[in-house]
Amino acid sequence: MTSKMSLEPLRSLDDFLLTSARFQVPTVGDLDRWNKRVQENLIYYQTNYLLAATIIFLIVGVMHPADMLVGILAFAGAYLGCNYVLKNQAIITDFKKNHPVVTLVGVCGLGYMVTSLISSVLVFSFGILLPIVVVFIHASLRLRDTKNKLSNLKEKLHLKQTPMGMLLEELGMSFEGFAD
Template identity: 45%
Template sequence: MAGMELAPFRPWGDLFPGVDRFSKPEVSDLSKWNNRVISNLLYYQTNYFAAAVVVILMVGCLNPLGMFLGGAVVALVFTGLVWAGENKAVIKNFKKRNPTLFVVGVLGISYFLLSLCGGVMVFLFGITFPMLLILIHASLRLRSMKNKLENKIEAVGLKKTPMGVILDLLDQQEEKINKIQDFLESKLKD
């Protein structure tokens, strides 16, 4: 984790500017939508982490044991599946081809395990609700030039941030997506 930098907080006016900086994602072009989400996750990561911590603390105050259990289960399932994805070829190939399904799998397995011990409400409100809010914002927020520049700096390896590490573990880096997109565009031209 040496050389890890924490991205700066973005001003409230940058996170929630006027309506003109939000737009419905192009669901017909999944790579473009995915690129927008990843870019926003990298750019606003500190704001997203802070918002998630606030929601987690609120739920944690209402049910501290359930929140601890829910967080521990999700962390263990995520760590286990990432480890398996690095060491088992079948899971690694699945993760590379279907990164979204991989994340859904982590959440699904976590939900199942927490339902066995009665922690479903904590899971829904303390873990998935912050993730849903972050995903909605990252999907709707248009990228700015500063956002694109920061992401290129991280993609070249000049900066390494916590969200960049998480996205690497999920095989969801913008440069990988751009390589795939360039490859597909070159094949379509042929």
């Protein structure tokens, strides 16, 4: 059976957060049930979560624009630097042997740069992690209703496919093991 990719519709603020929303602290002792609640809420409210995460990230970015930009650049630089070093290990080893003083000065300079960028990296990390924490808390506390369960049944039966469903499947958290 072929299913086409579709994004869940944006749920109303009333359904997502206000009067018709029901919240309850999950039973910590029943991890399977908690896991199921989180997964099903991630699927059902995925568009709301994407919007909320974007708004939170932008708020952090507006509050600290320079730190956010420097943090993004620091993460990108660290990623590209690690990638370069891993691909060119022989060249790096030869350079360290032939130019030990330059290597020492470079390592010290890099250490100083990393130390001075810590606050910017923390702001960027906060901008990324805060939305994840907010989404997890909402998905953990929000009780499922009939519409939520029906929508998730379609995902379980592969009648529809959503980006969040694919992401959860890639993370090894598919619905296959759950029974209602």
